[in-house]
Amino acid sequence: MSSTVEVEPGAAPESVLVTADSCENFExxxxxxxxxxxxxxxxxxxxxxxxxxxxxxxxxxTGNFSECDDDEDDYVQNSEWTSRKKQVFVLSxxxxxxxSRYGNEDKLAWLFGVMQTLVSFxxxxxxxxxxxxxxxxxxxxxxxKKPLILVTVSKTHESENQLISQLNYVFNQITSTLTLxxxxxxxxxxxxxxxxxxxxxxxxxxxxxxxxxxKEPSFLLGAVQCLPLASSVRNTISSAITGACNKIKNxxxxxxxxxxxxxTLVRMKKYCLHPADLHLIFNLVQASESLKNSENWTPLCxxxxxxxxxxxxxxxxxxxxxxxxxxxxxxxxDVFYVLxxxxxxxxxxLRRTNCLEAINNSLTTNEETCLTAGFTELRHYLYKxxxxxxxxxxxxxxxxTLEKERLLELYKRAHQHxxxxxxxxxxxxxxSSKEVVLAWDTKGFELYVVFEPLIDTTGAxxxxxxxxxxxxxxxDKLFHLNAPTF
Amino acid sequence: xxxxxxxxxxxxxxxxxxxxxxxxYVENSFSHQVTPTIGASFFTxxxxxxxxxxxxxxxxxxxxxxxxxxxxxxxRNANAAILVFDITNQxxxxxxxxxVDELKRNVEEAMVLCVVGNKxxxxxxxxxxxxxxxxxxxxxxxxxxxxxxxxxxxxxxxxENIALGLLRMSVxxxxxxxKVYDDDINDIMAKSSELDATDVGNxxxxxxxxxxxxxxxxxxxxxx
Numbered sequence: 107m108s109s110t111v112e113v114e115p116g117a118a119p120e121s122v123l124v125t126a127d128s129c130e131n132f133e134x135x136x137x138x139x140x141x142x143x144x145x146x147x148x149x150x151x152x153x154x155x156x157x158x159x160x161x162x163x164x165x166x167x168t169g170n171f172s173e174c175d176d177d178e179d180d181y182v183q184n185s186e187w188t189s190r191k192k193q194v195f196v197l198s199x200x201x202x203x204x205x206s207r208y209g210n211e212d213k214l215a216w217l218f219g220v221m222q223t224l225v226s227f228x229x230x231x232x233x234x235x236x237x238x239x240x241x242x243x244x245x246x247x248x249x250x251k252k253p254l255i256l257v258t259v260s261k262t263h264e265s266e267n268q269l270i271s272q273l274n275y276v277f278n279q280i281t282s283t284l285t286l287x288x289x290x291x292x293x294x295x296x297x298x299x300x301x302x303x304x305x306x307x308x309x310x311x312x313x314x315x316x317x318x319x320x321k322e323p324s325f326l327l328g329a330v331q332c333l334p335l336a337s338s339v340r341n342t343i344s345s346a347i348t349g350a351c352n353k354i355k356n357x358x359x360x361x362x363x364x365x366x367x368x369x370t371l372v373r374m375k376k377y378c379l380h381p382a383d384l385h386l387i388f389n390l391v392q393a394s395e396s397l398k399n400s401e402n403w404t405p406l407c408x409x410x411x412x413x414x415x416x417x418x419x420x421x422x423x424x425x426x427x428x429x430x431x432x433x434x435x436x437x438x439x440d441v442f443y444v445l446x447x448x449x450x451x452x453x454x455x456l457r458r459t460n461c462l463e464a465i466n467n468s469l470t471t472n473e474e475t476c477l478t479a480g481f482t483e484l485r486h487y488l489y490k491x492x493x494x495x496x497x498x499x500x501x502x503x504x505x506x507t508l509e510k511e512r513l514l515e516l517y518k519r520a521h522q523h524x525x526x527x528x529x530x531x532x533x534x535x536x537x538s539s540k541e542v543v544l545a546w547d548t549k550g551f552e553l554y555v556v557f558e559p560l561i562d563t564t565g566a567x568x569x570x571x572x573x574x575x576x577x578x579x580x581x582d583k584l585f586h587l588n589a590p591t592f
Numbered sequence: 593x594x595x596x597x598x599x600x601x602x603x604x605x606x607x608x609x610x611x612x613x614x615x616x617y618v619e620n621s622f623s624h625q626v627t628p629t630i631g632a633s634f635f636t637x638x639x640x641x642x643x644x645x646x647x648x649x650x651x652x653x654x655x656x657x658x659x660x661x662x663x664x665x666x667x668r669n670a671n672a673a674i675l676v677f678d679i680t681n682q683x684x685x686x687x688x689x690x691x692v693d694e695l696k697r698n699v700e701e702a703m704v705l706c707v708v709g710n711k712x713x714x715x716x717x718x719x720x721x722x723x724x725x726x727x728x729x730x731x732x733x734x735x736x737x738x739x740x741x742x743x744x745x746x747x748x749x750x751x752e753n754i755a756l757g758l759l760r761m762s763v764x765x766x767x768x769x770x771k772v773y774d775d776d777i778n779d780i781m782a783k784s785s786e787l788d789a790t791d792v793g794n795x796x797x798x799x800x801x802x803x804x805x806x807x808x809x810x811x812x813x814x815x816x
Contacts, residue, residue: 284658306606307628307656396627399615404631439665
């Protein structure tokens with residue numbers, strides 16, 4: 107298969123995002139925070155210690171969650187949790203319940219016991235690690251990430267790797283609220299600790315994250331989608347942010363997003379943001395209605411950036427008349443007012459340069475469907491540029507407007523073909539009575555296309571070539587090609 | 593014309609309605625499905641008491657335990673604290689006491705304290721009596737109010753009381769962290785925003801609104 111495009115669409119000399127494979131194991135962690143802090147020699151030691159003492163104080167109070175033993179027997183069969191397509195559980199190494207996607211963890215305590223036993227049995231008998239159990243159409247996947255155990259029970263057709271990736275996201279979400287260092291410390295001090303005390307309110311974020319990973323192709327691709335904007339507008343926005351922020355010390359990232367799409371990301375030289383971290387930020391913003399009403403200041407750990415500590419984050423929406431969310435992330439905990447002023451300056455600049463209007467216009471215009479773009483035999487596609495970890499998809503068109511889930515399942519299946527660890531394919535062409543799916547993995551990009559069912563291979567290949575050209579011609583608008591720094 | 597600018601921190605157990613109380617006052621709105629506050633939110637509002645404008649910078653803290661370590665950042669240098677509990681929840685009332693103890697241990701400057709029992713629309717489920725609340729508030733020198741952010745009852749009084757407290761404090765000269773400006777605050781703010789946007793990151797600009805203006809020295813002729 108050849109196309110006339112020389113450089114893949116969306117490629118850029120420098121990327122704002124760390125590029126990575128979505129299925130890659132998340133174990134590798136950076137220690138960027140330490141680096142930034144050392145670089146500028148802030149006396150943070152004192153502050154760190156205050157946090158630690160509070161943690162240990164909290165640990166001394168005992169958890170007083172009531173154990174509900176009453177109708178435990180009935181609960182075994184309760185359809186509130188048994189009827190679901192996919193369950194997700196989180197427990198401690200000691201078997202204490204931490205999170206259950208559906209149902210009440212306390213009433214399911216016995217089940218958590220079983221899961222813990224399975225893990226520890228395999229561990230103790232041959233010093234091995236349980237990965238998965240397959241029983242009929244149900245897959246049980248275990249992810250042991252000390253000090254936690256994550257389990258999913260799935261009747262969906264997702265691959266083991268995809269399920270593990272989802273569990274990794276859940277682990278990262280927990281790390282993001284507590285930091286890995288603190289998580290480890292908690293369990294070092296008390297193996298029996300009830301982590302739910304620390305996670306109150308964060309279950310909501312995990313719930314939302316799980317739904318999110320099941321609805322959005324961005325998680326599957328390990329990439330983010332950008333809000334389409336003329337490159338001049340995007341550059342003006344970026345320079346408004348750098349202009350207002352370049353004198354502020356220790357600001358690491360400035361992120362502007364709207365409607366689950368990235369508008370721009372300005373970063374400190376040397377540091378990049380991992381798409382997985384950006385996904386957690388998208389999740390936080392989407393799940394928290396309350397951020398809309400005010401300026402907010404919150405600690406946030408980005409596990410792929412640095413799992414050992416918090417960044418402090420100024421979160422606010424640009425204005426009443428422009429619902430884009432601006433996040434300013436710094437390593438300093440006392441600079442709220444400085445960032446608040448910077449935000450005001452950014453908004454004023456954006457208003458003067460008509461960028462707010464441009465953002466609003468882009469938000470209200472529906473993106474093109476394949477049909478309106480002139481591709482009659484094409485129904486939908488995902489295009490991911492690997493070197494920048496960004497992707498593009500057109501608007502949904504019938505029949506998938508009503509079958510969004512099935513469309514994503516098609517993509518998941520095709521993705522699995524390309525990324526299956528034992529026998530990865532480069533090109534997949536799959537015909538069924540309902541549609542034709544083509545998936546193509548090259549050095550520079552991944553492309554997943556869904557065609558009308560009657561198309562033949564030659565037709566499909568011709569169309570793919572045309573499509574790549576179409577995207578190439580619009581890459582300025584569809585992708586964030588610059589990697590601005592402060 | 594003098595202006596008083598005070599920092600107000602709102603503390604309390606999770607789910608007692610801190611955010612709801614503030615948004616009821618600041619925006620006069622109420623949401624039934626408010627999501628828990630993440631970290632802390634910042635609001636400002638202005639009240640005029642005895643024809644003196646009082647600007648309150650309100651820090652709405654998250655009630656969840658993991659954010660407890662952050663609280664000092666918000667109550668440090670605060671001039672007033674609103675301690676909110678839920679009248680249908682004894683535990684939330686008890687946690688007020690731990691907050692007060694913490695404030696007493698860590699804040700040296702005088703503070704306007706105000707205990708607020710929220711959710712009086714759920715009167716039939718009341719667990720903490722008015723007498724109990726009043727008695728405790730008196731013992732710590734705080735004023736006591738009951739309100740319902742949902743039904744918009746008694747919320748305004750809380751903030752007016754805080755404003756009045758701040759005004760008294762500004763006259764008493766007893767506090768070093770409270771800011772009193774001789775000029776109208778809007779003039780000061782206007783100056784800082786007139787600067788070119790690209791200069792705003794500059795530290796000098798930041799300090800305009802905070803330190804470079806004399807404060808605490810103005811004596812008003814009249815006092816309540």
